[in-house]
Amino acid sequence: MKERFNASQVSKVIDQSLVYQCACPAQVCRAIFELRELHEYQMNCASDSVNDAVVHNTIALATEKAHELMEDCLARILDIEGWNMVTLNMPETLKKKAAKDL
Amino acid sequence: MLIDSDPYTRSVLIDQLAQRGYDNVQLVNSALELPTLLESAQPDIVIFNYQSDRPESLSALTIVKLQRPQAATIAIVSPGPALKTVRAWAQQTQGIDVVIEKPLSDERFFMTLRDLLQVKISLRELQSKTQRLSNLVPEGALSAIENSVDDEAELFEAVVLFTDVRGSSQLIRKMPPRSFFELLNQSLSAQSSQIRQHQGSVIKYTGDGLMAIFRGPGKSYLGLRCALDLATGASKQELPFGVGIAKGLVLAGLIGDSGHAGQRRQYDVIGATVHLAARLCATADPGEVIATGDVNAVAKVGSPTPRAIGNVSVRGFSRAVECVAFNPSNENTGVDP
Numbered sequence: 001m002k003e004r005f006n007a008s009q010v011s012k013v014i015d016q017s018l019v020y021q022c023a024c025p026a027q028v029c030r031a032i033f034e035l036r037e038l039h040e041y042q043m044n045c046a047s048d049s050v051n052d053a054v055v056h057n058t059i060a061l062a063t064e065k066a067h068e069l070m071e072d073c074l075a076r077i078l079d080i081e082g083w084n085m086v087t088l089n090m091p092e093t094l095k096k097k098a099a100k101d102l
Numbered sequence: 103m104l105i106d107s108d109p110y111t112r113s114v115l116i117d118q119l120a121q122r123g124y125d126n127v128q129l130v131n132s133a134l135e136l137p138t139l140l141e142s143a144q145p146d147i148v149i150f151n152y153q154s155d156r157p158e159s160l161s162a163l164t165i166v167k168l169q170r171p172q173a174a175t176i177a178i179v180s181p182g183p184a185l186k187t188v189r190a191w192a193q194q195t196q197g198i199d200v201v202i203e204k205p206l207s208d209e210r211f212f213m214t215l216r217d218l219l220q221v222k223i224s225l226r227e228l229q230s231k232t233q234r235l236s237n238l239v240p241e242g243a244l245s246a247i248e249n250s251v252d253d254e255a256e257l258f259e260a261v262v263l264f265t266d267v268r269g270s271s272q273l274i275r276k277m278p279p280r281s282f283f284e285l286l287n288q289s290l291s292a293q294s295s296q297i298r299q300h301q302g303s304v305i306k307y308t309g310d311g312l313m314a315i316f317r318g319p320g321k322s323y324l325g326l327r328c329a330l331d332l333a334t335g336a337s338k339q340e341l342p343f344g345v346g347i348a349k350g351l352v353l354a355g356l357i358g359d360s361g362h363a364g365q366r367r368q369y370d371v372i373g374a375t376v377h378l379a380a381r382l383c384a385t386a387d388p389g390e391v392i393a394t395g396d397v398n399a400v401a402k403v404g405s406p407t408p409r410a411i412g413n414v415s416v417r418g419f420s421r422a423v424e425c426v427a428f429n430p431s432n433e434n435t436g437v438d439p
Contacts (some may be wrong), residue, residue, distance in 0.1 A: 011154035
Protein backbone atom coordinates (compact mmCIF):
# COMPACT_ATOMS: atom_id res chain seq x y z
CA MET A 1 0.00 0.00 0.00
CA LYS A 2 1.33 3.36 -1.02
CA GLU A 3 2.04 5.77 1.81
CA ARG A 4 2.11 9.49 1.18
CA PHE A 5 2.91 10.14 4.87
CA ASN A 6 5.25 7.80 6.70
CA ALA A 7 4.59 6.62 10.27
CA SER A 8 6.87 9.22 11.83
CA GLN A 9 5.10 12.03 10.03
CA VAL A 10 1.65 10.79 11.01
CA SER A 11 2.78 10.37 14.62
CA LYS A 12 4.24 13.86 14.60
CA VAL A 13 0.89 15.36 13.67
CA ILE A 14 -0.81 13.40 16.45
CA ASP A 15 1.83 14.33 19.01
CA GLN A 16 1.19 18.01 18.36
CA SER A 17 -2.60 17.70 18.39
CA LEU A 18 -2.84 16.40 21.88
CA VAL A 19 -6.41 16.90 22.97
CA TYR A 20 -9.25 15.26 21.10
CA GLN A 21 -11.53 18.33 20.96
CA CYS A 22 -8.89 20.36 19.10
CA ALA A 23 -7.27 17.62 17.07
CA CYS A 24 -9.11 17.12 13.79
CA PRO A 25 -5.93 16.26 11.83
CA ALA A 26 -4.99 13.85 14.61
CA GLN A 27 -8.34 12.10 14.28
CA VAL A 28 -7.66 11.62 10.58
CA CYS A 29 -4.14 10.38 11.42
CA ARG A 30 -5.59 7.89 13.82
CA ALA A 31 -7.90 6.58 11.09
CA ILE A 32 -4.89 6.29 8.77
CA PHE A 33 -3.02 4.14 11.31
CA GLU A 34 -6.07 1.96 11.81
CA LEU A 35 -6.45 1.47 8.06
CA ARG A 36 -2.77 0.53 7.79
CA GLU A 37 -3.19 -2.03 10.55
CA LEU A 38 -6.30 -3.43 8.89
CA HIS A 39 -4.51 -3.68 5.56
CA GLU A 40 -1.48 -5.36 7.13
CA TYR A 41 -3.72 -7.84 8.91
CA GLN A 42 -5.60 -8.74 5.72
CA MET A 43 -2.37 -9.18 3.79
CA ASN A 44 -0.86 -11.44 6.43
CA CYS A 45 -3.98 -13.42 7.27
CA ALA A 46 -3.74 -17.10 6.51
CA SER A 47 -6.10 -18.22 3.76
CA ASP A 48 -7.32 -21.76 4.02
CA SER A 49 -9.49 -21.57 0.94
CA VAL A 50 -9.90 -19.62 -2.29
CA ASN A 51 -12.94 -17.94 -0.80
CA ASP A 52 -10.91 -16.74 2.16
CA ALA A 53 -8.31 -15.22 -0.11
CA VAL A 54 -10.96 -13.37 -2.07
CA VAL A 55 -12.42 -11.99 1.17
CA HIS A 56 -9.02 -10.76 2.35
CA ASN A 57 -8.16 -9.22 -1.00
CA THR A 58 -11.50 -7.47 -1.21
CA ILE A 59 -11.03 -5.94 2.23
CA ALA A 60 -7.41 -5.01 1.47
CA LEU A 61 -8.44 -3.28 -1.78
CA ALA A 62 -11.18 -1.29 -0.05
CA THR A 63 -8.74 -0.40 2.73
CA GLU A 64 -6.22 0.91 0.19
CA LYS A 65 -8.86 3.15 -1.34
CA ALA A 66 -9.99 4.40 2.08
CA HIS A 67 -6.39 4.96 3.09
CA GLU A 68 -5.66 6.99 -0.02
CA LEU A 69 -8.76 9.06 0.60
CA MET A 70 -7.80 9.74 4.21
CA GLU A 71 -4.23 10.64 3.28
CA ASP A 72 -5.57 13.08 0.70
CA CYS A 73 -7.89 14.42 3.34
CA LEU A 74 -5.01 14.85 5.78
CA ALA A 75 -2.90 16.70 3.20
CA ARG A 76 -5.80 19.02 2.44
CA ILE A 77 -6.69 19.83 6.05
CA LEU A 78 -3.06 20.39 6.99
CA ASP A 79 -2.82 22.80 4.10
CA ILE A 80 -6.07 24.55 5.06
CA GLU A 81 -4.91 24.91 8.66
CA GLY A 82 -1.54 26.27 7.53
CA TRP A 83 0.77 23.48 8.73
CA ASN A 84 4.31 23.48 7.41
CA MET A 85 4.11 20.71 4.84
CA VAL A 86 7.83 20.00 4.97
CA THR A 87 8.45 19.88 8.71
CA LEU A 88 4.82 19.10 9.60
CA ASN A 89 4.97 21.61 12.42
CA MET A 90 1.70 22.99 13.68
CA PRO A 91 1.33 26.73 12.91
CA GLU A 92 1.67 29.06 15.89
CA THR A 93 -1.71 30.66 15.17
CA LEU A 94 -3.38 27.25 15.49
CA LYS A 95 -1.55 26.52 18.74
CA LYS A 96 -2.82 29.80 20.18
CA LYS A 97 -6.35 29.12 18.93
CA ALA A 98 -6.35 25.60 20.38
CA ALA A 99 -5.03 26.86 23.72
CA LYS A 100 -7.77 29.50 23.79
CA ASP A 101 -10.55 27.07 22.81
CA LEU A 102 -9.49 24.54 25.43
CA MET B 103 4.42 15.21 37.96
CA LEU B 104 4.28 15.87 34.22
CA ILE B 105 7.17 14.93 31.94
CA ASP B 106 6.90 16.49 28.49
CA SER B 107 9.75 17.76 26.36
CA ASP B 108 7.48 19.76 24.04
CA PRO B 109 6.68 23.26 25.37
CA TYR B 110 3.37 23.54 23.53
CA THR B 111 1.84 20.19 24.52
CA ARG B 112 3.22 20.69 28.01
CA SER B 113 1.33 23.96 28.34
CA VAL B 114 -1.85 22.39 26.92
CA LEU B 115 -1.64 19.52 29.39
CA ILE B 116 -0.92 21.73 32.36
CA ASP B 117 -3.91 23.93 31.46
CA GLN B 118 -6.14 20.89 31.12
CA LEU B 119 -5.00 19.56 34.47
CA ALA B 120 -5.42 22.94 36.17
CA GLN B 121 -8.97 23.25 34.78
CA ARG B 122 -9.83 20.05 36.61
CA GLY B 123 -8.29 21.14 39.86
CA TYR B 124 -4.90 19.46 39.54
CA ASP B 125 -2.85 22.49 40.51
CA ASN B 126 0.03 20.87 42.31
CA VAL B 127 1.76 19.51 39.19
CA GLN B 128 5.52 19.52 38.92
CA LEU B 129 6.79 20.08 35.38
CA VAL B 130 9.76 18.22 33.98
CA ASN B 131 11.26 19.06 30.60
CA SER B 132 13.69 16.20 30.23
CA ALA B 133 14.90 13.00 31.84
CA LEU B 134 18.13 14.77 32.78
CA GLU B 135 16.33 16.81 35.44
CA LEU B 136 14.67 13.79 37.02
CA PRO B 137 17.35 12.25 39.29
CA THR B 138 17.82 15.52 41.18
CA LEU B 139 14.11 16.35 41.26
CA LEU B 140 13.11 12.92 42.52
CA GLU B 141 15.48 13.16 45.46
CA SER B 142 12.98 15.48 47.09
CA ALA B 143 9.75 15.04 45.09
CA GLN B 144 7.44 12.13 45.88
CA PRO B 145 4.85 12.20 43.10
CA ASP B 146 1.73 10.05 43.42
CA ILE B 147 1.37 9.95 39.65
CA VAL B 148 3.79 10.64 36.83
CA ILE B 149 2.27 11.58 33.47
CA PHE B 150 4.65 11.07 30.58
CA ASN B 151 3.83 12.56 27.19
CA TYR B 152 5.74 10.40 24.74
CA GLN B 153 7.00 12.25 21.67
CA SER B 154 7.30 9.77 18.82
CA ASP B 155 10.46 11.38 17.44
CA ARG B 156 12.24 10.96 20.82
CA PRO B 157 12.05 7.26 21.70
CA GLU B 158 15.06 7.60 23.98
CA SER B 159 12.93 9.74 26.29
CA LEU B 160 11.42 6.52 27.70
CA SER B 161 14.46 6.41 29.94
CA ALA B 162 12.66 9.03 32.06
CA LEU B 163 10.23 6.35 33.21
CA THR B 164 13.09 4.01 34.09
CA ILE B 165 14.45 6.72 36.37
CA VAL B 166 11.01 7.22 37.94
CA LYS B 167 10.57 3.50 38.62
CA LEU B 168 14.04 3.24 40.09
CA GLN B 169 13.83 6.27 42.35
CA ARG B 170 10.10 6.33 43.13
CA PRO B 171 8.74 2.82 42.54
CA GLN B 172 5.53 3.65 44.42
CA ALA B 173 4.55 6.35 41.88
CA ALA B 174 1.94 5.33 39.30
CA THR B 175 2.94 6.08 35.71
CA ILE B 176 0.71 7.06 32.80
CA ALA B 177 2.17 7.28 29.31
CA ILE B 178 0.33 9.25 26.63
CA VAL B 179 1.27 7.83 23.25
CA SER B 180 0.40 8.30 19.61
CA PRO B 181 -1.27 5.23 18.03
CA GLY B 182 0.55 3.23 15.36
CA PRO B 183 4.19 2.18 15.59
CA ALA B 184 4.89 4.49 18.56
CA LEU B 185 2.22 2.72 20.57
CA LYS B 186 3.70 -0.67 19.68
CA THR B 187 7.16 0.51 20.76
CA VAL B 188 5.90 1.83 24.08
CA ARG B 189 3.73 -1.21 24.83
CA ALA B 190 6.66 -3.55 24.13
CA TRP B 191 8.89 -1.45 26.35
CA ALA B 192 6.26 -1.41 29.11
CA GLN B 193 5.89 -5.18 28.95
CA GLN B 194 9.62 -5.69 29.09
CA THR B 195 10.37 -3.25 31.91
CA GLN B 196 7.07 -3.01 33.83
CA GLY B 197 7.86 0.69 33.76
CA ILE B 198 4.38 1.93 32.78
CA ASP B 199 1.14 1.33 34.66
CA VAL B 200 -1.30 2.79 32.12
CA VAL B 201 -0.91 3.64 28.43
CA ILE B 202 -3.39 6.11 26.94
CA GLU B 203 -3.62 6.84 23.23
CA LYS B 204 -3.55 10.28 21.70
CA PRO B 205 -5.49 12.37 20.95
CA LEU B 206 -6.69 12.45 24.52
CA SER B 207 -10.35 12.20 25.26
CA ASP B 208 -11.49 13.79 28.51
CA GLU B 209 -13.31 10.68 29.62
CA ARG B 210 -10.49 8.21 29.23
CA PHE B 211 -7.62 10.35 30.46
CA PHE B 212 -9.19 12.14 33.39
CA MET B 213 -11.15 9.12 34.58
CA THR B 214 -7.93 7.11 34.63
CA LEU B 215 -6.15 9.92 36.43
CA ARG B 216 -8.94 10.20 39.00
CA ASP B 217 -9.06 6.43 39.55
CA LEU B 218 -5.31 6.17 39.97
CA LEU B 219 -5.25 9.07 42.42
CA GLN B 220 -8.09 7.47 44.37
CA VAL B 221 -6.14 4.22 44.57
CA LYS B 222 -3.05 6.12 45.73
CA ILE B 223 -5.00 8.02 48.39
CA SER B 224 -6.72 4.84 49.62
CA LEU B 225 -3.39 3.04 49.73
CA ARG B 226 -1.81 5.83 51.72
CA GLU B 227 -4.72 5.89 54.18
CA LEU B 228 -4.51 2.13 54.54
CA GLN B 229 -0.77 2.27 55.20
CA SER B 230 -1.28 5.01 57.75
CA LYS B 231 -4.05 3.02 59.47
CA THR B 232 -1.93 -0.12 59.48
CA GLN B 233 0.93 1.85 60.98
CA ARG B 234 -1.32 3.27 63.72
CA LEU B 235 -2.87 -0.14 64.27
CA SER B 236 0.49 -1.85 64.56
CA ASN B 237 1.41 0.66 67.25
CA LEU B 238 -1.70 -0.21 69.21
CA VAL B 239 -2.04 -3.96 68.89
CA PRO B 240 0.45 -6.59 70.00
CA GLU B 241 3.02 -7.76 67.51
CA GLY B 242 1.76 -11.01 66.04
CA ALA B 243 -1.88 -9.98 66.33
CA LEU B 244 -1.96 -8.44 62.87
CA SER B 245 -0.64 -11.60 61.26
CA ALA B 246 -3.18 -13.63 63.23
CA ILE B 247 -5.95 -11.41 61.89
CA GLU B 248 -4.58 -11.42 58.33
CA ASN B 249 -4.24 -15.20 58.37
CA SER B 250 -7.84 -15.56 59.62
CA VAL B 251 -6.81 -17.80 62.47
CA ASP B 252 -9.27 -16.09 64.78
CA ASP B 253 -10.71 -19.34 66.10
CA GLU B 254 -7.50 -21.31 66.12
CA ALA B 255 -4.98 -20.94 68.92
CA GLU B 256 -1.36 -21.65 68.07
CA LEU B 257 0.65 -23.84 70.46
CA PHE B 258 4.39 -23.31 70.44
CA GLU B 259 7.45 -23.13 72.66
CA ALA B 260 8.50 -19.66 73.68
CA VAL B 261 10.53 -17.71 76.15
CA VAL B 262 8.22 -15.36 78.05
CA LEU B 263 9.51 -12.15 79.59
CA PHE B 264 7.75 -9.81 82.03
CA THR B 265 8.84 -6.46 83.37
CA ASP B 266 7.12 -4.57 86.15
CA VAL B 267 7.83 -1.32 88.01
CA ARG B 268 8.71 -1.83 91.64
CA GLY B 269 6.85 0.25 94.21
CA SER B 270 4.66 1.93 91.64
CA SER B 271 1.91 2.62 94.20
CA GLN B 272 4.32 4.80 96.21
CA LEU B 273 5.84 6.37 93.12
CA ILE B 274 2.52 7.44 91.67
CA ARG B 275 1.68 9.18 94.94
CA LYS B 276 5.00 11.06 94.93
CA MET B 277 4.63 12.69 91.52
CA PRO B 278 1.85 14.26 89.44
CA PRO B 279 -0.05 11.53 87.57
CA ARG B 280 0.75 13.10 84.20
CA SER B 281 4.47 13.01 84.97
CA PHE B 282 4.19 9.38 86.03
CA PHE B 283 2.29 8.61 82.82
CA GLU B 284 4.95 10.34 80.74
CA LEU B 285 7.82 8.55 82.49
CA LEU B 286 6.05 5.22 82.19
CA ASN B 287 5.54 5.72 78.47
CA GLN B 288 9.19 6.62 77.99
CA SER B 289 10.26 3.54 79.92
CA LEU B 290 7.89 1.18 78.10
CA SER B 291 8.87 2.65 74.76
CA ALA B 292 12.57 2.07 75.48
CA GLN B 293 11.85 -1.46 76.73
CA SER B 294 9.81 -2.27 73.60
CA SER B 295 12.60 -1.03 71.39
CA GLN B 296 15.11 -3.28 73.22
CA ILE B 297 12.78 -6.25 72.84
CA ARG B 298 12.43 -5.69 69.10
CA GLN B 299 16.21 -5.35 68.79
CA HIS B 300 16.46 -8.83 70.33
CA GLN B 301 13.87 -10.19 67.88
CA GLY B 302 11.16 -10.42 70.51
CA SER B 303 7.49 -9.42 70.27
CA VAL B 304 5.67 -7.26 72.77
CA ILE B 305 2.38 -8.99 73.47
CA LYS B 306 0.83 -6.50 75.84
CA TYR B 307 1.42 -3.70 78.28
CA THR B 308 0.42 -4.73 81.76
CA GLY B 309 -0.09 -1.37 83.42
CA ASP B 310 3.37 -0.72 84.85
CA GLY B 311 5.23 -3.18 82.71
CA LEU B 312 4.99 -5.39 79.68
CA MET B 313 4.89 -8.95 78.51
CA ALA B 314 6.98 -10.12 75.57
CA ILE B 315 7.80 -13.42 73.93
CA PHE B 316 10.76 -14.79 72.01
CA ARG B 317 10.34 -17.74 69.69
CA GLY B 318 12.32 -19.69 67.16
CA PRO B 319 16.00 -20.71 67.23
CA GLY B 320 18.08 -18.87 69.82
CA LYS B 321 15.06 -17.74 71.79
CA SER B 322 16.61 -18.53 75.20
CA TYR B 323 19.78 -16.60 74.47
CA LEU B 324 17.94 -13.67 72.88
CA GLY B 325 15.34 -13.57 75.66
CA LEU B 326 17.86 -13.69 78.49
CA ARG B 327 20.26 -11.29 76.78
CA CYS B 328 17.37 -8.89 76.31
CA ALA B 329 16.31 -9.29 79.96
CA LEU B 330 19.85 -8.50 81.10
CA ASP B 331 20.12 -5.46 78.85
CA LEU B 332 16.76 -4.24 80.11
CA ALA B 333 17.75 -4.72 83.72
CA THR B 334 21.08 -2.95 83.37
CA GLY B 335 20.53 0.37 85.08
CA ALA B 336 16.87 -0.38 85.74
CA SER B 337 17.32 -0.01 89.51
CA LYS B 338 18.57 3.56 89.12
CA GLN B 339 15.78 4.71 86.83
CA GLU B 340 13.00 6.95 88.07
CA LEU B 341 10.67 4.00 87.55
CA PRO B 342 12.82 1.04 88.63
CA PHE B 343 11.65 -2.34 87.45
CA GLY B 344 12.40 -6.02 87.76
CA VAL B 345 12.36 -8.73 85.09
CA GLY B 346 11.12 -12.34 85.11
CA ILE B 347 11.78 -14.87 82.36
CA ALA B 348 10.67 -18.48 81.79
CA LYS B 349 10.55 -20.99 78.94
CA GLY B 350 7.89 -23.48 77.90
CA LEU B 351 4.81 -24.14 75.81
CA VAL B 352 2.37 -21.28 75.28
CA LEU B 353 -0.92 -20.88 73.46
CA ALA B 354 -1.41 -17.78 71.28
CA GLY B 355 -4.53 -16.48 69.58
CA LEU B 356 -7.45 -14.12 69.69
CA ILE B 357 -9.48 -14.25 72.86
CA GLY B 358 -12.60 -12.46 73.95
CA ASP B 359 -16.14 -12.12 72.64
CA SER B 360 -16.39 -13.71 69.21
CA GLY B 361 -20.18 -13.95 69.20
CA HIS B 362 -20.85 -10.83 67.20
CA ALA B 363 -19.04 -8.93 64.49
CA GLY B 364 -17.38 -5.84 65.87
CA GLN B 365 -17.14 -7.18 69.41
CA ARG B 366 -13.85 -6.62 71.13
CA ARG B 367 -11.28 -9.39 70.85
CA GLN B 368 -7.69 -9.36 71.89
CA TYR B 369 -4.58 -11.20 70.82
CA ASP B 370 -2.90 -12.83 73.80
CA VAL B 371 -0.48 -15.53 74.79
CA ILE B 372 -1.49 -17.75 77.69
CA GLY B 373 -0.26 -20.83 79.55
CA ALA B 374 1.58 -21.94 82.67
CA THR B 375 4.86 -20.51 81.36
CA VAL B 376 3.24 -17.09 81.17
CA HIS B 377 2.10 -17.33 84.79
CA LEU B 378 5.52 -18.54 85.85
CA ALA B 379 7.34 -15.64 84.16
CA ALA B 380 4.89 -13.17 85.71
CA ARG B 381 5.42 -14.63 89.18
CA LEU B 382 9.22 -14.56 88.81
CA CYS B 383 9.00 -10.93 87.70
CA ALA B 384 6.95 -10.13 90.81
CA THR B 385 9.72 -11.49 93.03
CA ALA B 386 12.57 -9.70 91.25
CA ASP B 387 14.12 -6.67 92.91
CA PRO B 388 14.63 -3.45 90.93
CA GLY B 389 17.28 -4.07 88.28
CA GLU B 390 17.19 -7.81 88.89
CA VAL B 391 16.42 -10.60 86.45
CA ILE B 392 15.01 -13.85 87.78
CA ALA B 393 15.17 -16.63 85.21
CA THR B 394 14.29 -20.29 85.33
CA GLY B 395 17.26 -22.65 85.41
CA ASP B 396 16.43 -24.12 81.99
CA VAL B 397 16.52 -20.71 80.28
CA ASN B 398 19.91 -20.00 81.88
CA ALA B 399 21.27 -23.44 80.96
CA VAL B 400 20.33 -23.14 77.29
CA ALA B 401 21.19 -19.46 76.90
CA LYS B 402 24.75 -19.67 78.21
CA VAL B 403 25.15 -15.88 78.25
CA GLY B 404 28.55 -16.08 79.96
CA SER B 405 28.37 -12.69 81.57
CA PRO B 406 27.08 -11.48 84.01
CA THR B 407 27.41 -14.41 86.35
CA PRO B 408 24.12 -15.78 87.62
CA ARG B 409 23.47 -16.24 91.28
CA ALA B 410 21.85 -19.53 92.17
CA ILE B 411 18.78 -18.91 94.29
CA GLY B 412 17.69 -22.53 94.49
CA ASN B 413 14.21 -23.79 94.05
CA VAL B 414 11.62 -21.08 94.19
CA SER B 415 8.07 -21.86 95.27
CA VAL B 416 5.72 -20.26 92.86
CA ARG B 417 2.05 -19.79 93.68
CA GLY B 418 -0.05 -22.08 91.50
CA PHE B 419 2.83 -24.50 90.82
CA SER B 420 2.87 -27.73 92.78
CA ARG B 421 6.67 -28.06 92.56
CA ALA B 422 9.27 -25.45 93.32
CA VAL B 423 11.11 -24.17 90.24
CA GLU B 424 14.88 -23.99 90.07
CA CYS B 425 15.85 -20.41 89.34
CA VAL B 426 18.83 -18.07 89.03
CA ALA B 427 19.10 -14.34 89.56
CA PHE B 428 21.17 -11.76 87.72
CA ASN B 429 22.03 -8.28 88.88
CA PRO B 430 23.75 -6.90 85.78
CA SER B 431 24.14 -3.34 87.11
CA ASN B 432 25.96 -4.49 90.24
CA GLU B 433 28.31 -6.67 88.24
CA ASN B 434 29.06 -3.91 85.75
CA THR B 435 29.96 -1.52 88.54
CA GLY B 436 32.06 -4.08 90.32
CA VAL B 437 29.70 -4.36 93.28
CA ASP B 438 29.57 -7.85 94.66
CA PRO B 439 26.02 -9.11 94.56
